[in-house]
Amino acid sequence: MAIEARNVTKRFGDFLALDDVSISVESGSLTGLLGPSGSGKSTLLRVIAGLETPDTGEVFISGKEATAVAPQKRGVGFVFQHYAPFTHMTVWDNIAFGLSIRRRPKEEIHARVTELLELVQLNGLGKRYPSQLSGGQRQRMALARALAAEPELLLLDEPFGALDARVRKELREWLLRLHDEMHVTTIFVTHDQEEALEVADNVVVMNAGRVEQVAPPRELYDHPANPFVMSFVGPVNRLGEAWVRPHDIEITHEPNGVAQEAQVERIVRLGFEVRVDLVRDDGERLHVQLTRNEAEVLELAPSDIVYVRTRVERTFSENGEPTRPAPSSVS
Amino acid sequence: MPGARKRALGTPALGSGLALGYLSIIVLVPLAAVAAKAADGGWHHFWQVAWNPESRAALELTFELAGGVVAINAVTGTALAWTLVRDEFPGKRFVNTLIDLPFALPTIVAGLTLLALYGPTGGIGVDVAYTRWGVLMALLFVTLPFVVRTVQPVLIELDRDMEEAAASLGAGRFTVFRRIVFPHLLPALLSGVTLAFARAIGEFGAVILIAGNLPFKTEVASLYVFEHINSDDPTGASALAMLMLVISFGLLLAVGALRRWATRHDR
Ligand SMILES: Nc1ncnc2c1ncn2[C@@H]1O[C@H](COP(=O)(O)OP(=O)(O)O)[C@@H](O)[C@H]1O
Numbered sequence: 001m002a003i004e005a006r007n008v009t010k011r012f013g014d015f016l017a018l019d020d021v022s023i024s025v026e027s028g029s030l031t032g033l034l035g036p037s038g039s040g041k042s043t044l045l046r047v048i049a050g051l052e053t054p055d056t057g058e059v060f061i062s063g064k065e066a067t068a069v070a071p072q073k074r075g076v077g078f079v080f081q082h083y084a085p086f087t088h089m090t091v092w093d094n095i096a097f098g099l100s101i102r103r104r105p106k107e108e109i110h111a112r113v114t115e116l117l118e119l120v121q122l123n124g125l126g127k128r129y130p131s132q133l134s135g136g137q138r139q140r141m142a143l144a145r146a147l148a149a150e151p152e153l154l155l156l157d158e159p160f161g162a163l164d165a166r167v168r169k170e171l172r173e174w175l176l177r178l179h180d181e182m183h184v185t186t187i188f189v190t191h192d193q194e195e196a197l198e199v200a201d202n203v204v205v206m207n208a209g210r211v212e213q214v215a216p217p218r219e220l221y222d223h224p225a226n227p228f229v230m231s232f233v234g235p236v237n238r239l240g241e242a243w244v245r246p247h248d249i250e251i252t253h254e255p256n257g258v259a260q261e262a263q264v265e266r267i268v269r270l271g272f273e274v275r276v277d278l279v280r281d282d283g284e285r286l287h288v289q290l291t292r293n294e295a296e297v298l299e300l301a302p303s304d305i306v307y308v309r310t311r312v313e314r315t316f317s318e319n320g321e322p323t324r325p326a327p328s329s330v331s
Numbered sequence: 332m333p334g335a336r337k338r339a340l341g342t343p344a345l346g347s348g349l350a351l352g353y354l355s356i357i358v359l360v361p362l363a364a365v366a367a368k369a370a371d372g373g374w375h376h377f378w379q380v381a382w383n384p385e386s387r388a389a390l391e392l393t394f395e396l397a398g399g400v401v402a403i404n405a406v407t408g409t410a411l412a413w414t415l416v417r418d419e420f421p422g423k424r425f426v427n428t429l430i431d432l433p434f435a436l437p438t439i440v441a442g443l444t445l446l447a448l449y450g451p452t453g454g455i456g457v458d459v460a461y462t463r464w465g466v467l468m469a470l471l472f473v474t475l476p477f478v479v480r481t482v483q484p485v486l487i488e489l490d491r492d493m494e495e496a497a498a499s500l501g502a503g504r505f506t507v508f509r510r511i512v513f514p515h516l517l518p519a520l521l522s523g524v525t526l527a528f529a530r531a532i533g534e535f536g537a538v539i540l541i542a543g544n545l546p547f548k549t550e551v552a553s554l555y556v557f558e559h560i561n562s563d564d565p566t567g568a569s570a571l572a573m574l575m576l577v578i579s580f581g582l583l584l585a586v587g588a589l590r591r592w593a594t595r596h597d598r
Contacts, residue, residue, distance in 0.1 A: 051499065072499070072502055085493075088515060089596075101500070101502050131597075
């Protein structure tokens, strides 16, 4: 199911939550809405689900105008940030809800719920109440519930926000597999750029109610459309007018004519990745990312004097447009 | 250690002893006195005075009216609570305050007001004085706050996400209410109607004027008791009171069981 939002604006009182937002989501894709908290991601998701009516603009579902269609008629599965379990129903009844209100035959409901419990790895927990589940289990129950009536569009609001890091990672991978198997058009909201880059095949970056860029993760990272995207998607160093990724900085022990002197301030080893904080002789601070091998070869220690050179740096014009990246320039 | 924790949260023996002692002095001892009074002339005599055509009519009318009060309050009370929580309208605070007024008024004054308004000289064209409708009106007046005030806080606390989730799963407004909202209101609603029921059974002040006390027509149990005390028949009065107590206690137990069932997911 393809989704399109055209020039959607939504105000809450004086606050402009969505400011002329247009996005287009391809059928079968897995799209991430990424942005800082309060940037309007959830509001956009709720507009698409019909839980919020936009002040102006239209929503198209499968090419049909659907702005005023009630949420229950949109064929959308929505997973809420806090899962919104029906606390007075068992896990089984929660998952069966969408089917039972459609008055599907008993056998069909039984078969479908059994299948879904299996899919979300909650076999044997059907008789429990949501209050007797862990956070991760509740999350999976909410997913199963949303999938039960076979929606053509799955909307997830910060699906992994409230879970601890390990469970998050598991669920992310699980969501990816699920999407590969079911090919249901999926849009999820996240404020975590790593999550967006890892899971989505297309990312919509939002800021202050506006869309900053829509692109596949790789392109977003390599060709950010403006300074906001550059700094929000991935770590970055700001050197005067230029922006440089930490892994685009080379450290050597020899000046080689073009490199600039700097002093090592701090070294943090995170498994495979090594982060080095430096202060250049002109006082600018730099964060550099090395692989463990690179770091071992260099044998760095705090307060060492080294030479740095940027491999790729980006500049943006006054109006935020990227100017051509200048590889291997000296700063 | 879960055991130790449980003990720490439980009530110390002294506390529960005090609570039970208090309950005995305030409730059980007087009840026992009523029972003793009723049993003055032995079991056979008890039945004779408790179960005669007039007392039966009074009991039937009382429980019928209380049933009506429960049914009407369940609907209007929930609707009022809903409006006060979910809707915005001018004067909402004023209306919210109005709800408690029947509690603030001495019930005999309420009865007087109702008689003046709905009586033969009422001037609004409704004359329900000395009829069962009049008694019902009086009972509805004094029981109005119960359901509203028990359901309202639950409605305020209710997670709106659940309703939105149900809607996104295909439920229309009525289905959302029936399958999601109502089950959550049910325990509070049961508490509210139980209180209203108890009040309706025992109400005296608000009904005495408007009922006019016509045996077999508007004589409810409390009026029956009053009349029999006045006509120097305390045994007959206590006997009927005993019967009412037993029936009410049975009903309260049943409501308790229903409540436990309605809140099964909380344990
Ligand atoms: N129902 C509402 N009433 C008032 N303000 C709201 C409402 N919903 C969202 N907002 C405001 O709109 C802004 C955007 O919210 P949201 O879409 O949830 O952002 P995000 O999901 O990016 O964190 C926030 O500042 C929030 O306070």
